[in-house]
Amino acid sequence: MVNIIGDHATYHRRYDAPLNSDIAAIAAPNSIWLKSAESPDEVGPLAAEAVAASYGPPGGSASLLLPADCAWSQTTVVGPRTARPAGAAVASEIVDEMARAIRSAKKPVLLLGSPACGEAGLRTAGRSPPWACASSPIHLSPVRGRGAGRFAPDRMMYFGEMALADLEGVDLMVLVETVAPVAFFAYPERPSVLVPEGCADRPLARRGEDGAAAMESLADALGAPESR
Numbered sequence: 001m002v003n004i005i006g007d008h009a010t011y012h013r014r015y016d017a018p019l020n021s022d023i024a025a026i027a028a029p030n031s032i033w034l035k036s037a038e039s040p041d042e043v044g045p046l047a048a049e050a051v052a053a054s055y056g057p058p059g060g061s062a063s064l065l066l067p068a069d070c071a072w073s074q075t076t077v078v079g080p081r082t083a084r085p086a087g088a089a090v091a092s093e094i095v096d097e098m099a100r101a102i103r104s105a106k107k108p109v110l111l112l113g114s115p116a117c118g119e120a121g122l123r124t125a126g127r128s129p130p131w132a133c134a135s136s137p138i139h140l141s142p143v144r145g146r147g148a149g150r151f152a153p154d155r156m157m158y159f160g161e162m163a164l165a166d167l168e169g170v171d172l173m174v175l176v177e178t179v180a181p182v183a184f185f186a187y188p189e190r191p192s193v194l195v196p197e198g199c200a201d202r203p204l205a206r207r208g209e210d211g212a213a214a215m216e217s218l219a220d221a222l223g224a225p226e227s228r
Contacts, residue, residue, distance in 0.1 A: 001061045002050045003027070009069035010038060027063040032056075036065035040075035048079030055084045057208035059115065087115070087177075087210030095214060098174060098204050099221035105172035110204075112153060113178025116211035119145040121176070124215040126151025127224045156181060156194070163194045173201040177211040 007013075007023055028034050033053035037043045043066065050062040102108045110125060122145050146152070157163040160183035167173075173180070173195055180201045181194040195201050204218060205211035 002047070002054050003031070003061060003063040004047075005063055005065050006071070007036065007065050007067045010067045011069065013067075023065055027065070030061055031063040032058070032060040033062035034065070037067065037070045040070050040073040041077040043070055043075065044077050044079035046079070048082050052082045052085075055082070056115075087205075087213070088208060090205050090209050090214040090217070092217070094204065095217045095221055098202065098218055101172055101200075101202065102174070102218075102222065107169045108172040108174060109167065109170045110153075110174045110176060110215070111156075111178060111181065112176050113207070113211070115207075116176040116178070116205070116215070117153075118212070120212040121215065122151045122153070124212050124219060125153060125176075127219040127227065128215070128222075158184065160184075160187065160190055160194055164191075164196060167194070167196050167199070170196050170199050173199055175201060175203045176205050176215060177207055177209065179207075 005023055005027060008017060008020060013020065024034060024036065033050060035046055035049070037046050046064055050064045054060065054062040110128065112121060112125060115121070116125070154166070157166055163181070163183075183190070183192055183194055186192055205214040
């Protein structure tokens with residue numbers, strides 16, 4: 001998502017107008033990228049940069065502050081075209097190593113990050129043998145395939161003790177385009193990281209890598225059927 005946020009004209013800011021505010025301070029905690037255009041010629045290039053930043057990795061909200069005079073003034077400068085970058089391929093050695101780890105685990109689980117919850121990711125996750133599969137509540141997918149016949153992974157519970165209860169007995173957590181899950185809040189004598197004691201957490205695909213393709217290769221390595 002790219003947010004275009006209006007601001008006072010650049011030359012008007014110094015007068016501390018009644019509606020003046022520190023917009024950057026408000027937007028920064030909710031943005032993975034934040035910049036302000038200071039001239040009309042900067043608007044196009046910065047808009048393209050914001051789109052590229054929103055794609056990630058890890059992807060998210062990018063905020064471009066647009067002063068009024070930069071919006072109403074003429075310019076001949078345009079930004080470059082941007083495209084969603086393709087995820088880097090996961091090495092076959094990592095896939096083979098993960099397949100061996102899954103075969104030796106008693107109760108493995110796939111934890112899917114936001115990018116892995118798209119149409120391709122869910123299709124390949126659904127090929128997996130009958131182990132548990134969940135998506136983290138912290139990394140909600142902006143676009144998620146739904147409907148009859150589509151694989152629907154469980155979603156991790158909000159409260160840490162409930163999440164750990166669901167994960168009881170899991171001895172291998174395979175991370176796909178995400179990191180080990182963390183509790184929303186700290187509680188006395190409760191863990192901050194929601195990985196069961198004695199469970200190994202290992203990345204199959206890191207952020208910026210092609211998780212769907214990695215899961216496809218993993219399913220092939222495990223001899224999973226084409227559809228389930």
